Amino acid sequence: MNVTLQVWRQTGPDQPGGFHTYQVSDISEEMSFLEMLDVLNERLVHQGEEPVAFDHDCREGICGACGVMIDGQAHGPQLGTATCQLHMRRFNDGATITVEPWRAAGFPLVRDLVVDRSSFDRIIEAGGFITVETGSAPDANIVPVPKEAADIAFDAAACIGCGACVAACPNGAANLFTAAKISHLNLLPQGQPERWTRTESMVGVMEEYFGSCTNHGECEKACPKQISIDFIAMMNADYVKSKIKNRRLIAQDT
Amino acid sequence: MALQLDAGIPEGPIDEKWDSHKFSVKLVNPANKRKFKIIIVGSGLAGASAAASLAELGYDIEVFTFHDSPRRAHSIAAQGGINAAKNYKNDGDSVFRLFYDTVKGGDYRSREANVYRLAHESLNIIDQTAAQGVPYAREYGGALDNRSFGGAQVSRTFYARGQTGQQLLLGAYQAMARQVALGNVKLHIRTEMLDLVVKEGRAVGIVTRDLITGAVKSHSAHAVVLATGGYSNVFFLSTNAMATNASAIWRAHRKGAGFANPCFTQIHPTCIPASDEFQSKLTLMSESLRNDGRIWVPTNPDERRPANEVPPEDRDYFLERMYPTFGNLVPRDVASRAVKRIVDQGNGVGPLKNGVYLDFEDAIARQGRQTIQERYDNLFEMYQRITDEDPYVVPMRIYPAPHYTMGGLWVDYNLMTTVPGLYALGEANFSDHGANRLGASALMQGLADGYFVVPSTIGDYLTAFLNQSPVATDDAVFKEAESAVTERVDRFLSARGTRTVDWFHKELGKIMLEHCGMSRSEPGLLKALSEIPALYEEFKTDVKVLGTGGSLNQSLERAGRVEDFFELAQAMCLDALHREESCGGHFREEYRTDGGEALRRDDEFAHVAVWEWTGDPSKPELNLEQLDFENVALTTRSYK
Numbered sequence: 001m002n003v004t005l006q007v008w009r010q011t012g013p014d015q016p017g018g019f020h021t022y023q024v025s026d027i028s029e030e031m032s033f034l035e036m037l038d039v040l041n042e043r044l045v046h047q048g049e050e051p052v053a054f055d056h057d058c059r060e061g062i063c064g065a066c067g068v069m070i071d072g073q074a075h076g077p078q079l080g081t082a083t084c085q086l087h088m089r090r091f092n093d094g095a096t097i098t099v100e101p102w103r104a105a106g107f108p109l110v111r112d113l114v115v116d117r118s119s120f121d122r123i124i125e126a127g128g129f130i131t132v133e134t135g136s137a138p139d140a141n142i143v144p145v146p147k148e149a150a151d152i153a154f155d156a157a158a159c160i161g162c163g164a165c166v167a168a169c170p171n172g173a174a175n176l177f178t179a180a181k182i183s184h185l186n187l188l189p190q191g192q193p194e195r196w197t198r199t200e201s202m203v204g205v206m207e208e209y210f211g212s213c214t215n216h217g218e219c220e221k222a223c224p225k226q227i228s229i230d231f232i233a234m235m236n237a238d239y240v241k242s243k244i245k246n247r248r249l250i251a252q253d254t
Numbered sequence: 255m256a257l258q259l260d261a262g263i264p265e266g267p268i269d270e271k272w273d274s275h276k277f278s279v280k281l282v283n284p285a286n287k288r289k290f291k292i293i294i295v296g297s298g299l300a301g302a303s304a305a306a307s308l309a310e311l312g313y314d315i316e317v318f319t320f321h322d323s324p325r326r327a328h329s330i331a332a333q334g335g336i337n338a339a340k341n342y343k344n345d346g347d348s349v350f351r352l353f354y355d356t357v358k359g360g361d362y363r364s365r366e367a368n369v370y371r372l373a374h375e376s377l378n379i380i381d382q383t384a385a386q387g388v389p390y391a392r393e394y395g396g397a398l399d400n401r402s403f404g405g406a407q408v409s410r411t412f413y414a415r416g417q418t419g420q421q422l423l424l425g426a427y428q429a430m431a432r433q434v435a436l437g438n439v440k441l442h443i444r445t446e447m448l449d450l451v452v453k454e455g456r457a458v459g460i461v462t463r464d465l466i467t468g469a470v471k472s473h474s475a476h477a478v479v480l481a482t483g484g485y486s487n488v489f490f491l492s493t494n495a496m497a498t499n500a501s502a503i504w505r506a507h508r509k510g511a512g513f514a515n516p517c518f519t520q521i522h523p524t525c526i527p528a529s530d531e532f533q534s535k536l537t538l539m540s541e542s543l544r545n546d547g548r549i550w551v552p553t554n555p556d557e558r559r560p561a562n563e564v565p566p567e568d569r570d571y572f573l574e575r576m577y578p579t580f581g582n583l584v585p586r587d588v589a590s591r592a593v594k595r596i597v598d599q600g601n602g603v604g605p606l607k608n609g610v611y612l613d614f615e616d617a618i619a620r621q622g623r624q625t626i627q628e629r630y631d632n633l634f635e636m637y638q639r640i641t642d643e644d645p646y647v648v649p650m651r652i653y654p655a656p657h658y659t660m661g662g663l664w665v666d667y668n669l670m671t672t673v674p675g676l677y678a679l680g681e682a683n684f685s686d687h688g689a690n691r692l693g694a695s696a697l698m699q700g701l702a703d704g705y706f707v708v709p710s711t712i713g714d715y716l717t718a719f720l721n722q723s724p725v726a727t728d729d730a731v732f733k734e735a736e737s738a739v740t741e742r743v744d745r746f747l748s749a750r751g752t753r754t755v756d757w758f759h760k761e762l763g764k765i766m767l768e769h770c771g772m773s774r775s776e777p778g779l780l781k782a783l784s785e786i787p788a789l790y791e792e793f794k795t796d797v798k799v800l801g802t803g804g805s806l807n808q809s810l811e812r813a814g815r816v817e818d819f820f821e822l823a824q825a826m827c828l829d830a831l832h833r834e835e836s837c838g839g840h841f842r843e844e845y846r847t848d849g850g851e852a853l854r855r856d857d858e859f860a861h862v863a864v865w866e867w868t869g870d871p872s873k874p875e876l877n878l879e880q881l882d883f884e885n886v887a888l889t890t891r892s893y894k
Contacts, residue, residue: 030529057495063326111806125435129428130387134307137385144396154389
C-alpha cells in the first residue's frame, strides 16, 4: 500500500517547525505504524535527509515511550492501542496521515515528534510511592488485600505513563495519569498511612505543570490501557476529604 | 595478563554461606556512608532497586538512564511472574528446592553459592514488593495467589496479571523516586554511558553523552554499578526493546572486565513469527500458553486447507510425538530446537511458512471458552492486534526468538567484576542462570541483586577509601576517555558511506541467528567468524549517519551500539566454538546423544569461560573458573 504522511518537523524547541509531506510507497499492511516510520527514515537517510526523531522502545505497548498524534488522535484511530501496536491495515491505501508530537504545555518539545515528559516523574516523586525501606517489610501474607481491591488497584496501576491523556485533553490536564497513580496506592491497605499527604502533594505538583480537568473524558478514550475516569472521581474525593481533614486539624490547633 | 578469577565463595554449608559472609564483610559506618559516591547505570529492576536501597542506606547515588524516564527500562515488558520459595501452596517447596531446580534448569553451569543466595532472597523480595503496593494476584481471602510456571512441579510463581515486570519495575522506580525527592539520588535521563574510566586498575567513573545536547561529560565516583541488561539485540530481531544494547558492559569489558559465557543465550519458543522484511522486533507470547495450547503442523508441507479444516490424521503434534512425557511443556530450549527443525524441514505454516500452530481448539472444547478467556484473554487480544487473526477461531502461529542472555560480565560472590570497584547486576552479569534460565527467574535475580545483595557487599570494597575524594574529572584518565568518545562520535559522522546503521545491524543479526542461534556447529561458527569482521570493516567505512553530534541524533546513538555488537558477536562465536558440548541454550550439532538430544560434557566443560579483552576482538584470551557441585548431583535432563 501507499500513504502520504504529513509529519511535524522541528529541529529544536526554539526553532520554527512545520509540516513536511512524504510519500511512503510500497509498504505492507502487516507492518506497525512505527515500522512504517522506520521505512520512511531509512529512505530519508538514503536521500540525504535527516530521519524523523520519535520516541519508542519496547514496541509491545508496555514501556510507554512511544506516542504521537495521528490525524489529531493520540495514538491514532484504534481504541486501547499504543502507537507501536497500531498496524497499517487500519489505514486505507492512498490515505493521507497527519503525524504530530504530543501538544501540551506540560510536555515541551525536544525535536520532531519527541517531547519531554519528565513532569510525570516529578508527580511521582511528590508522593507516588509507599514508604517502605528495603528490609523493613513484614511477611507478604500478613496484610491481606481483598481481591476486589487488588483488582481495581491493578486497573489503575496498568498506566504506562505515555502521556496520551494529556495530549488528548483540550486543557492539557494530567488528571487521569495522576489519578491512576494515586488510586493504585490509595486503594491498597499498604497505601493508607500516606493516603492524604500523597493525594495533596501529587495533585499540587500536577497543577504546577498541567491544566485543569473539566470532565471532557477525552483522556479515557485516548488511553492505550483504557483506564477509567472513575479514578479521577476517586482522586477528587480523596483530595476534598484530605483538605477537610487538614482544615479541621488546623482549626483544632488554633 | 591472566584474569584473577577468585569468586570468593564463603566457607561452610551452603545454607550458611550468605549469613556468614554478611558477618565477615567490612561495613561502612552509617555516618560515613554519605561520603561515598556510587554511580549506577541503568534503571531497570536491578538498577532502580539498587539505587533505592543504597540511597536508603545513606550512600550518595547518581543514576544514569538513556530513556526519557527510568520507568521505561525493558524489565517492564516481563509478562509471566516471579518465583519465590514461600511454599504458600503447601506443595513441598523450599529454598533448597528452588535452588536445586535453578541449578538443574541451568544445566549445571551456574555457581551453587550464588544460586542458593538467590533462592534465599526470593522470600524477602515478595515481602518487600507486596509492601510497596505491587498489585499481585490475590485469592478471595486476600492472600497472595501462586501458579505453576514453565513446567515447575510446584506453584511458586507470584504474578500480577500478564504484567508482572511492569508492576515490579514501577515498585522499584517509585522507591527510587522517593529517594530522588529526598535528594539522595541524582537522576540523569537521556544520558548514555559511552565509556568506563579506570585508574590504576580501579573503576573510578564513566563518560556519558547527553542525548539531547550531545555534550560529552565525565562523572567520577568511588564505585560504578552496571545494571544495563542483556544483549539479545545482537540478533537484531529479538523480544528485547529496540534500544536494549550491550555497550555499557562491552565498554567495561574493553577496560578489563572479564566477559563470561557470552554464547549462553536463550531462545524463547513462543513468539509471533516475523510478518515481513520490515519487522523491527518480535513479540513474546507468554510461556503459560503452552499449558493449554497444543503445538502442531500439517504432515503435508504443501497443505492448503485452513488449519481448522485439517483433520487430526493429517496433523503432526510433534512435541507430543517426540517427548511423550512432557509433551508441549518441554523446557524452552528443547521446544525451540524442535520447532526450528520442523520449520527447516519445510513444514512451517503461515504466509512465509515460518511458524507452527499453537492451537487452543481442544482446550476450548474441554474447558469452555470462558475458562480459556479468563486465563489468556489479554494475550489473545495482543495476538489479534498484531496479526489480525482471532486465536479463539484460528490457531496461533508461533516461532522461537532470542529473548534473554545468561552470559554477561563475570562477577564474584560480591557481584564485583574483575575490575575492582565495578559491579554488575541483573542480566548484565552471568552468575545465576548457568546455560539456561528458568521462567519467572529473571525478575527474581534482578531484584535480589539490587535490593539485597549489592547493598550488603559493596561496603567491603568502599571502606578502604574512607575520606578519599573520588578521582577528579579533570584527571588525565577522564580527559583521555572523553576525547576517545568524541573521536568515536566524529568517526561515525564523517564516514559518510552509503548504508544505514539499521542495515548493518540486520545483516549482523542474520549471520548470528543462522550460525550462533538455536543450533551451532564448528563450520557454521567459523563461517560467522569470517563474515562478521568483513561486515564490520564495511561498517567502518560505509555507514551513513546524517546530522550532527550536537543534538538529538538517534542514528548516531545506534551506530555506537551496533559497533559494539560487532565485537561482542565475535566473542559469542568464539565462546560457542570453545564450548565443545551441548548444554542449556547452547546446542552444538556435533555433541548430541544417539537420540539427537543435547550431550553435556561435564568432565571438560563444567567451567565458566571468561574472556579477556586483548585489543583485538577476534583474539580475546580465555580464562576458566571451575565449577564445583557439592550439593546438587549432575544428571542428564530427560523429557522423553
